[in-house]
Amino acid sequence: MGHRDIPVLETQRLVLRGPEPGDYPNFKATFASYRSRFMGGPLNPYEAWMLYAAEIGHWEIRGFGMWMIHLRETDETLGMAGGWFPPKWPEREIAWFIWPERTGHGYALEATHRARQYFYDVAGWETAVSYLDPKNLDSIRLAERLGATRDKVATSVDGSDVVYRHPSPAVLRDGQLKDGIDMEIRSYHDPLFKPKGYAID
Amino acid sequence: MSFSVTYPVLETERLVLRGPQASDYPAFGGFYDTDRSRFVGGPMQPRNAWRHFATEIGHWAMRGFGMWTVTLKDTGAPVGLVGCWYPIDWPERELGWILYPEAEGKGIGHEAATAARAHAFGPLGWETAVSYIEPENVRSIALADRLGARRDDTAERLAIAPDCLVYRHTKGAI
Numbered sequence: 001m002g003h004r005d006i007p008v009l010e011t012q013r014l015v016l017r018g019p020e021p022g023d024y025p026n027f028k029a030t031f032a033s034y035r036s037r038f039m040g041g042p043l044n045p046y047e048a049w050m051l052y053a054a055e056i057g058h059w060e061i062r063g064f065g066m067w068m069i070h071l072r073e074t075d076e077t078l079g080m081a082g083g084w085f086p087p088k089w090p091e092r093e094i095a096w097f098i099w100p101e102r103t104g105h106g107y108a109l110e111a112t113h114r115a116r117q118y119f120y121d122v123a124g125w126e127t128a129v130s131y132l133d134p135k136n137l138d139s140i141r142l143a144e145r146l147g148a149t150r151d152k153v154a155t156s157v158d159g160s161d162v163v164y165r166h167p168s169p170a171v172l173r174d175g176q177l178k179d180g181i182d183m184e185i186r187s188y189h190d191p192l193f194k195p196k197g198y199a200i201d
Numbered sequence: 202m203s204f205s206v207t208y209p210v211l212e213t214e215r216l217v218l219r220g221p222q223a224s225d226y227p228a229f230g231g232f233y234d235t236d237r238s239r240f241v242g243g244p245m246q247p248r249n250a251w252r253h254f255a256t257e258i259g260h261w262a263m264r265g266f267g268m269w270t271v272t273l274k275d276t277g278a279p280v281g282l283v284g285c286w287y288p289i290d291w292p293e294r295e296l297g298w299i300l301y302p303e304a305e306g307k308g309i310g311h312e313a314a315t316a317a318r319a320h321a322f323g324p325l326g327w328e329t330a331v332s333y334i335e336p337e338n339v340r341s342i343a344l345a346d347r348l349g350a351r352r353d354d355t356a357e358r359l360a361i362a363p364d365c366l367v368y369r370h371t372k373g374a375i
Contacts, residue, residue, distance in 0.1 A: 021263045046361060049289035053259025054252045061223040061255055087230070087251045 006059055007122070009067065011114045012189055014107065016067035016081065019055050023068050026077045026099060027052050035100040038136040058084070064123060066095065069111045078102045081111040083119060083128075090155040094119070094128045094166060096142070106188035108142055113181055116146070120169040127168060129154060131161040140164070145184065147177045206261045209324070211269065211316045218269035218283065218313060221257050225270045228279045229254050232301045240338040241299045257282065266325055268297060271304070271313045280304035283313040285321050285330075292357035296321060296330040296370055298344065310344050318348070322372045332368040333359050342366070349374070 006018030019027075031041045031048040043051060059065035066082035079098035085091075096112045119125040130148060132139050143164040151165040172178055208220025233243040233250035245253060261267035268284035281300035287293075296318050300310045321327040332350060334341045350368035359365055 024263070044290075046288060046290040049263075050256045051252070053257075053263050053288070054255035055259065056262045057255030057258035060258045061226065061251075086248050086255075088246075088248045 007118065009114050009118055011110050013072055014111055014114070015070045015072050016111055016114065017070060018059060019052070019066065019068045019080070023077050024049070024052050030097070030099050033100060038133040038139065039097055055080070064119070067115060069107060078107045081108065082115045089157060091127070091129050092125060094130050106185060109145055109181070110185045110188070112142070112146060113185065116166060120172065128166045130164045130166070131157045132164055133160070134162050146181065147172070206265060208261065208269070209320065211320060213312045213316050215274055216309065216313055217272045217274050218316060219272065220261065221254070221268065221270045221282065225279045226251065226254050228301060237302055240335045240341060260286070260288065268299070269317065271309065280309060281313070283310065284317045285325065290360055292359070293329070293331045294327060296332050298341070305340065311347055314344065314348055318370055328372050330370045331356060332370070333362065333365045334368060335362065336364060336366055
């Protein structure tokens with residue numbers, strides 16, 4: 001018996017792989033910082049280690065989880081994106097976070113868009129939400145760029161978060177939204193088309 | 202495959218110790234929902250208990266060893282977790298046990314911990330191990346005694362439980 005085979009997802013710039021023990025130092029650095037305040041941090045080293053082990057265990061228990069995002073060229077880690085569904089979570093969540101020093105390049109958009117595609121096309125999810133801190137403007141903006149919209153009737157985790165519902169598989173399959181996301185991702189690959197405004201992820 | 206661990210399976214007269222798996226969670230969560238878990242980090246909200254269970258699994262990936270689910274050979278029912286525990290910030294490698302009420306009073310903890318310790322001192326190559334025990338946890342202290350562990354008041358305590366007692370298991374002395 002062993003562990004699950006975690007699928008490897010690829011995009012033009014990124015490779016998403018299951019979390020590995022060797023990736024822990026970067027995870028710890030982020031969760032030690034104030035930047036992690038919207039994801040349950042900051043954590044002391046013990047708490048961060050326990051959470052990282054839980055990220056791995058989540059895959060084993062649920063069959064899905066958070067991928068580690070790697071830069072294709074260098075294999076460096078950039079953050080994590082994927083699914084999260086502990087008990088008492090009202091619905092399966094799509095979540096993401098990028099190491100603070102790697103923000104501003106659209107990595108979260110590219111990784112999360114790819115992960116969501118996997119959940120819809122391969123894992124058979126019909127819907128997904130993201131639970132966001134209303135003060136976490138970067139993440140709310142990313143949710144909106146992913147086409148998610150505020151769902152005011154959905155149950156939140158504990159009342160302090162807001163629920164963003166992702167567009168359905170049918171809506172994402174083709175059409176303007178998909179084209180728009182693809183175009184924004186491409187614009188990060190080619191700075192000629194750098195979008196106006198501030199992309200923080 | 203992103204991480205791979207082989208969970209060794211240990212068999213004793215009455216027990217099978219195997220890697221933790223998703224189907225073990227209800228028993229684990231049920232235990233951590235009660236005050237019986239007060240000496241092993243509980244009680245916990247279900248969300249935290251589940252995360253802790255996920256951590257039990259991830260520990261194997263991180264360290265290559267961890268806590269086994271102790272099951273009854275007869276029924277396959279999980280009755281606790283026993284094994285090797287070494288999260289970051291732990292001063293030393295620990296031989297730990299979490300025993301559900303149905304495991305108490307039958308020598309199950311002793312039987313499981315003896316097998317786990319033999320694995321630690323054998324295949325894992327440990328020379329020593331400790332058990333961190335809350336001073337009020339008289340059942341656990343009794344088990345450490347019966348396992349031949351000795352109190353080591355010079356050993357470093359856990360940062361998260363500075364009042365805990367340290368019981369030392371020494372290879373060869375047992």
